């Protein structure tokens with residue numbers, strides 16, 4: 001815990017002090033333009049990956065960056081509540097589902113449906129059962145490929161589930177809201193963005209002056 005308190009002291013002495021005006025403005029409210037649905041994984045911090053300042057992106061993180069389907073019930077819908085607040089109260093213009101490589105939730109999903117009553121991870125991961133089936137069918141027994149395919153199918157599935165929320169669908173259809181699928185490839189320090197055809201494309205390979213990771217596999221390719 002001391003590390004966190006020390007970290008806070010450093011934050012206060014440097015970043016907070018240097019950005020007093022920003023933090024003062026943020027006490028009056030927030031107006032983020034985008035919401036990110038990311039994984040809770042400690043290696044995948046949306047604010048850091050996208051280089052954003054406080055107040056710029058509204059974030060919800062859960063196991064495997066999943067969006068559940070719209071369900072009108074009195075259960076405890078944490079992700080749906082965050083989505084509702086971002087879309088209906090804050091009026092964000094963009095919803096981004098951020099998948100990532102080496103996702104532990106997806107790994108557990110691929111292991112199978114085992115689990116004990118009272119467990120929460122596997123019942124939660126059942127949201128992505130269809131993604132699992134599609135990935136296993138496409139991977140043809142290649143476990144590494146299945147993991148990556150399932151991570152990316154999970155993003156596609158979550159984007160589909162977003163459209164089951166009536167107030168998301170309405171705003172997407174009238175142009176007030178745009179949905180995006182991103183995939184953070186931590187092996188290559190790359191970000192893949194889903195194109196109009198639903199394919200993930202590297203922003204590093206397609207940018208100008210793109211840094212090379214030295215893996216020799218870059219070029220205009222999909223992963």
Ligand SMILES: [Zn+2]
Nearest residue numbers: 039041064103
């Ligand atoms: Zn994850």
